[in-house]
Amino acid sequence: MKKLLLIILVFSWTIEAAWAQKRWSLADCVAYAIDHNLPIKRQDILVAIKNLDQEMARRERLPAVGGYFNGYSTFGHSQDVFGTIRRNDNFNSNMGINAEVTLYQYNYLRNQAKKATLQSEQEELEKGILKRDLTLKVVQSYLEVLLSQALVQAQDSAINFSLQLLDKAEKSTAIGASAPAVVFEAKANLAREKQQFQQYHKEAQQAKLTLAQYMNYTDYHTLIVDDPVLEAEVFKMEINRSTSDLIPAAFENNPVLAKLENQLLEFEVEAKLIKAADYPMVKGSASLGTTYFNAFKVPNERLFFVQTKDNFAQQIAVAVTVPIFNKGKTKRQLQQLNLRKKEIGLLGDHEKQQQVQILEKLQLDWVESKQQYEISTEAFAATQESLAYSKLSFMAGKASIYDINTSKNNLIKSESEMIRARYNSLFSLLMLHYQVSGDIKFSNHIH
Template structure:
């Protein structure tokens, strides 16, 4: 029994440990973007709009089907009336009619067909609104995610600088205690260490702010915990692999959701144009009525004519073809066609402006990427030289050839060079992510 209990406790402990390990796994950029898209309110509203307009498609398609209605009415008349000879007589009666009626459009010059085309185009345009909301969300999350990684890497850089200052202070403290080093050098070392500790605290604050910005971009609450994957290998990959400039430049015209949205809107307007024109032509409707009626003259006594017998005897059927020929509609169709033409022109102008804007944005991102690529090569070269200069300064300070002020200046130059290199690498990575997002509608690695 004890062995069984021990086995159960061990299993529970292992399961608990596994859950903790799983909970501590960091979120990748893709996971953060997917979560943000699922939680984003604008995306949810756009999806509801798609669902709402999808119902309009079903309504438009069912306009081709016949309608079927049941009807029944009861009426009673009391009082007297005068005939053409001036004779007054009571006209009390009771009547009831029941039946079924059905109607269907036989000829409408494509009005129903174009209504379906119009609603389908509007649904597709709404789907592109969903994709726009998703893309904007991914872009915000990607920017916040990279900013957090950048702040963490900058904090690690400052932390390493603080560790160096601490070791340098300990070394100078021992040298000062032995009377070899002047007190001014010790105080300068303490001041450098204090500045690095202050920078470290400021870096932690920047990390907290970046984390909060990421939570907001992911539509999370401030008290929710999220731990990101700090593996920056994908940053290095984005920095190494060149972008396919020609391919991305061509893909934007066909893939950007806003451009496709206006194409669908133009399609819906063209369908609306055909619907308006269909009102200028005759239409034919077929209607079928089946029913019966009951009539009882109350002056002869109620109930003398059996209800069911009269209903059966009065059963009738009626088939009607209705031809509607438009002659004058106060020029409503003409004015609607004019408005429709203006809308088509507006959409065409807006689409041209959007294409121009997107091309400018793409070219700007590509230019940024190329500039950052050149800056990264120069920054790496400058960083290598700065490291060599700092190594020489460190050895010269240990040999007593330069002052601690010169050493601190060299160390500050190294810290600035490392910071600039990291910043350029992240800027280059983010520029490439934006290019991928505009060209392929998503960010994938």
């Protein structure tokens, strides 16, 4: 038993360690967030409820079948039509089976089933909206983590460079080749680099915490974010199509527009349901039953089973209900429905307008960020080269530590701008692709 417990513990620790060392790609984070998001889980329940409503609405067209049994006794005196007062003690009962079905009501039951189907689809579309909003948040947070991690790594390199300068300054001062002020300047610069490193590290942890919260992931410290394939795929893409060419696909993959269109279809069905109130309703019914009567103290009273057999009867009936006046309710309900259609139309136009504006902004951001990234890459390479010459001059004693610090600070600033431009370009292109294709993977090309 102890060996079994030990094996289970070791296995659990192994799984936990493997999970903690997992490198999370963007697709992994999005999938995990969707699977563990409570509003989406709640929406799954609402979808299941609407599916049951849909099933019940379809079954409304079937006959309603029920059985009945009634029994009652009467005790006391009563007076007949001739004025004779006599004792009237008896027992009555009836039992049977009846069925009722709606034969006609302007296709009310069929339209009711259609409405339930459309409402079920609306809950599915609402789930798509929740997934879309969550995906956008996760993507943005994920890229913010990548950006902050890149800045931390760049600042770590700056610290290593400052450590080398400090070591060189201390050695140079020890042999009297440099003034003590050079060491103090190197130490001060190293402290500033460490301070900046801590700031970047703080921002990286905050970005990781935000991502973990969107994912509903319990321990953000163990969240290792790394997706080298993502950047390689994104920067391979070129979008040569104009915004007007991308709009139809974006509209098609917009779940908000799909939900609004579904609501318009529901209103069409709702109008038919309202109009049904002005049409006759025809119901058919059939029943099989029997009765029993027993007047107490009457000689030769027939037995229960004999009498119920003799009184057995069937009945078929048709009932017609004709509406005459409902105080104008139908007319006003249809007017309300037309107003709601106009409202949905305006909401759809507003959503399309926002979608176009988002596409225009993302495409502009991508073009500008891409150009900025290309320019900052060239600037970084040139600044790197300048720092290399400054370092050689410092080692030869021809440049002061202030000169090399200036070159190093220029390089850090240039690298920071290059990293930010890179991830701004990455974010804009990824978001543009997602808005058009509805997919964070680049299986659906938009170029």
